[in-house]
Amino acid sequence: MKTLLLTTALVIAATGVSANRAFVTNERGNTVTVIDTNTWQVETEFFGGNRPRGITISPDGKLLYVCASDDDQVKVFSTETLEELYSLPSGADPELFVLHPSGNPLYIANEDDNLVTVTDTESHTVIAEIPVGVEPEGMAISPDSQFVINTSETTNMAHFISTADYEIKHNVLVDQRPRYVEYTPDGKRLFVSAEIGGTVSVIDVAEDGTPNLVKKIHFEVGGVTPEWLQPVGIRVTQDGSRIFVALGPANRVAVIDGATLEVKDYILVGQRVWQMAFTPDQKYLLTTNGNSNDITVIDVAKEKAIQSIPVGQQPWGVVVAPH
């Protein structure tokens, strides 16, 4: 491992660090793959803990946070040296998390304990544990930082947790196995994917903060059994004009019109497409494909898959370091 890190350090020294880098967690391979998003070349791969899944990055781009699910902790790496700096207490089986826009704290879903754990990223201590529904997974924070949203896969709810007092203020029932939740950049709307329900619930937030379920988006692809259309990861463009939804074993990413909420197109990607991340300029969208062990690069403007890049075993999460 040490040799690998040294090699990596040399590579970085040689090429400079100005290029964007994508970091992909490989759930089964226990590694993180590093990809140069200018050349789309794999730079290196490093040990990311046991069963690394959720992955995110600090606002300054310096720290990489990885949910090491089987280690029951969040591992923190330097995005420059790729060295493991320290680990954060996360509660049992952390799967997904969301970072406060300020970089502190980290809100973590503990799949086995029916809890959301709030961890201070500076003091490395647990600030709060919030009981939520069964099998918490999806995590999001409202752009104004007032609410953290958690989805619970077996309870089938989106829980609206106040960041001020850590109390749940609202619960919205959605379809079976809600996996992921994503806000529009203006914070007025959320999308919740239901893997087994096969839908994306659209929840509008009223002026007084009350969430209302306004629509359920359904999917249909000719020649694909409806049961395989399983929405998981969601990404919304900065201007809110398009929503991308990863459809798991359907091997497609749906493109939804942000205004009409109609599905415009389906982009064929790798197998068992799971999570996604934009490059900072939003020119590209990267998808993790858990069964084909690669990521697909989508040209966002053209809504076309342009490249696939082999990574480690069972890629799960992806994040791209800002400039």
Next chain:
Amino acid sequence: MPAPLRSLWVAITLAFTGVASAQAVEVKAAVLRVDYQKILPISRFNLRPFDLGFAGAALADEDNSTTGRFLGHTYETQTFAVTADEAEAKARELVAGGMPYVVVVANGADTLKVADAVAEAGGITLNAAAHDNALRGTECRANLLHIAPSNDMNADAVAQFAMWKKWPRWVLIQGSNPADQELGQSYERAAKKFGAKIVESRTFEDTGGTRRTDSGHVLVQRQLPTFMQGLSRHDVVIAADNTDYFAAYLPYHLWDPRPVMGSAGLRPVTFHAAHEAWGATQYHTRFEALTGRYVHEEDYNVWLALRVLGEAVTRTGGNDVQTIRDYILSDKFELAAFKGQKVTFRDWDGQMRQPILLFDDHITVSVSPQDGFLHQTSPLDTLGLDRAESPCHAFN
């Protein structure tokens, strides 16, 4: 359709604090397990834990209560083990005692007796163990829902895999007990349905012979191959042994080297402790932390029965027996069950539609329905009797 049902797609948004008093719903259920005088299983891996089925109820109560907490719903499931003679009276007592939802773990005949007693008292029964086709057919009951798959569904699950493998020539070895014979008939039906040929069928007589004695394998090794001698060319041996007295001995003791499927070898199951796909690992983590042992099919089936109830209560916001039953049978009902797609109910016989796992006692080898077996409603309806074939009329 009552108003609460129509409003199901509307979000139920509730403030967490103070909601309990506004929408309080108490859901009381019972698990009634009928215990029989039984010989030991062939493998001690299959010994029946004392809390068989009941452990699934404990987990379901935890899961349902966690969800119910946000809606003001509480769940309490009591568990009872009785003899066959006591079952009917106990069933009546449960419903009279305020537990109108009865999950039954029993053989087919006793399941039916319990279901009739429960129905008479105004409750509904969820069958977690009996595979008898008749319970979904000529003997079906409007207030009896089936979580356990029928023999037909299990046979179809195996048959589809055999056909996907292009193993169409079968030898059928069935036990001599009525339950074995019925399963054998299901395999005969499945063969016709999917175009397999049963080249020969033999019955292995239950003579109450030797079992797990310390040298039992010596006799088995000598006797079974000769029993299996002289068969026409075949691809696979299908075992129909619902009473578990011979099938486990078949693999490796055949005359011709062939895979065994059905009651041994590759077995159709609703769930097993090594199943990891579709979030199942999380189920096992919770179950094992709670019970200290691996899950059995009966545990999973009971858990699923109570989750069906919990889901219906969550979505309808109440616990009225008739409303719950109608919702479960409606096309609005769906539930995630760690099997990759939602489970629903057939509104013509009360049977749960569900994928069937094919298990080699080690890993999930495959999951039926298999690719390419198509159906106009749901591929899951390629398993078991379809609407048009069903002799059940209690749901009309």
